[in-house]
Amino acid sequence: MPMDEKTKTLxxxxxxxxxxxxxxxxxxxGFDRLHATPVxxxxxxxLGKLVWNPLCSQNLSGYLAKNLDASxxxxxxxxxxxVKGCDSRSLVALxxxxxxxxxxxxxxxxxxxxxxxxxRLMHLxxxxxxxxxxxIEGDExxxxxxxxxxxxxxxxxxxxxxxxxxxxxxxxxxxxxxxxLKPRISEDKLYSAVEKFDTSDRKQRLAFWKxxxxxxxxxxxxxxxxxxxxCQDNCIAESRKPKWLTQRDGIREKxxxxxxxxxxxxxxxxxxxx
Amino acid sequence: xxxxxxxxxxxxGTQREKEIKIIGFLCNWxxxxxxxTAGVCRFKQPTDLRIIRIPxxxxxxxxxxxxxxxxGADGVLVSGCHPKDCHYAVGNLYARRRMELLKRFLPFIxxxxxxxxxxxxxxxxxxxxxxxxxxxxxxxxxxGPNAGLNEKMDAETALSLFNTK
Numbered sequence: 502m503p504m505d506e507k508t509k510t511l512x513x514x515x516x517x518x519x520x521x522x523x524x525x526x527x528x529x530x531g532f533d534r535l536h537a538t539p540v541x542x543x544x545x546x547x548l549g550k551l552v553w554n555p556l557c558s559q560n561l562s563g564y565l566a567k568n569l570d571a572s573x574x575x576x577x578x579x580x581x582x583x584v585k586g587c588d589s590r591s592l593v594a595l596x597x598x599x600x601x602x603x604x605x606x607x608x609x610x611x612x613x614x615x616x617x618x619x620x621r622l623m624h625l626x627x628x629x630x631x632x633x634x635x636x637i638e639g640d641e642x643x644x645x646x647x648x649x650x651x652x653x654x655x656x657x658x659x660x661x662x663x664x665x666x667x668x669x670x671x672x673x674x675x676x677x678x679x680x681x682l683k684p685r686i687s688e689d690k691l692y693s694a695v696e697k698f699d700t701s702d703r704k705q706r707l708a709f710w711k712x713x714x715x716x717x718x719x720x721x722x723x724x725x726x727x728x729x730x731x732c733q734d735n736c737i738a739e740s741r742k743p744k745w746l747t748q749r750d751g752i753r754e755k756x757x758x759x760x761x762x763x764x765x766x767x768x769x770x771x772x773x774x775x
Numbered sequence: 776x777x778x779x780x781x782x783x784x785x786x787x788g789t790q791r792e793k794e795i796k797i798i799g800f801l802c803n804w805x806x807x808x809x810x811x812t813a814g815v816c817r818f819k820q821p822t823d824l825r826i827i828r829i830p831x832x833x834x835x836x837x838x839x840x841x842x843x844x845x846x847g848a849d850g851v852l853v854s855g856c857h858p859k860d861c862h863y864a865v866g867n868l869y870a871r872r873r874m875e876l877l878k879r880f881l882p883f884i885x886x887x888x889x890x891x892x893x894x895x896x897x898x899x900x901x902x903x904x905x906x907x908x909x910x911x912x913x914x915x916x917x918x919g920p921n922a923g924l925n926e927k928m929d930a931e932t933a934l935s936l937f938n939t940k
Contacts, residue, residue, distance in 0.1 A: 703885050
């Protein structure tokens with residue numbers, strides 16, 4: 502099913518069911534057609550804003566636990582939410598941990614062919630502008646602008662998490678838009694990069710993480726985007742009591758922050774790649 | 776004046792070897808008692824261990840270990856009640872899961888996993904405690920001081936890192 506049709510089906514489905522819903526969380530077109538951004542819809546007249554395309558990369562399930570109290574059902578009204586395969590797995594984890602009541606949700610699952618990493622796209626085509634549409638057709642990402650139609654092999658423009666995605670289809674949903682897809686990668690190849698890394702020298706590994714973490718500016722956006730980082734204001738990275746991290750800069754604090762994030766997600770992470 | 780002070784520093788610096796610091800997290804009910812037993816029995820023990828008493832090994836956050844090692848502790852020893860002997864029934868079982876996770880995680884982030892050890896010592900096992908502490912201290916002395924995140928790479932390793940990227 503082409504993207505436009507999916508968007509239409511998505512809007513129609515929510516229109517049909519809007520009487521039971523107090524809120525719909527989905528994606529809309531951002532400040533231009535090359536960006537998608539989360540949208541919260543409370544009026545049926547605004548449903549036309551909803552879109553579905555390969556730019557809808559944000560995992561929306563985090564909002565349910567962090568910004569809305571979706572753990573209890575009050576007036577019988579539900580929250581409608583759009584999920585990709587990876588997002589649906591986060592949703593399951595949040596339901597298991599009792600952050601969300603399943604009965605409170607109306608889940609629309611969308612099988613996903615992968616999301617486009619804008620940074621990779623802009624790297625290939627820095628002068629990209631006046632984009633009209635981005636779509637995925639088979640092994641190619643198609644970008645239509647006012648002037649021309651560009652085609653890129655998906656290996657070059659998809660987010661890396663999407664290239665090694667094992668769950669393109671939602672694992673939990675009330676309605677599915679489109680037909681289920683086959684994953685591009687087999688399970689045994691999933692962690693080949695990690696396995697390769699594991700064979701390197703210990704000092705090399707430490708040096709690698711030091712280089713990577715040195716880029717961190719501790720803006721905590723990774724924590725805010727992570728659907729399972731649910732401590733909110735009680736996050737130990739920011740609390741003074743207990744005091745884990747100081748305001749000092751330098752690699753030690755950055756390193757420790759990422760250890761906190763990593764170990765707090767150990768056994769819980771669903772690898773949504775946010 | 777400054778010159779004199781620098782000389783003094785360098786003299787004392789050469790005289791004294793860098794002291795090894797090992798952090799021990801001991802549970803209140805078993806291992807802390809075990810260490811006490813070892814002391815009461817006057818068993819000879821290495822002096823590198825700094826003990827932190829915790830209510831139960833279930834209190835152990837793997838991050839305690841990670842933070843100690845990042846901030847330059849030379850070794851971390853965690854010790855609690857034997858499985859099934861926990862004062863709070865299951866605290867040490869939670870701890871065991873976390874510590875096993877950590878043992879696999881440390882090599883991944885490039886920290887020598889030999890600097891971290893967890894054991895079970897009960898309050899009556901003074902002798903065993905002496906043995907555990909002596910062995911672990913010897914191991915840490917063999918590994919030398921922990922450079923932590925300041926670890927320098929030799930030129931060859933640095934080059935190979937550059938090549939694989």
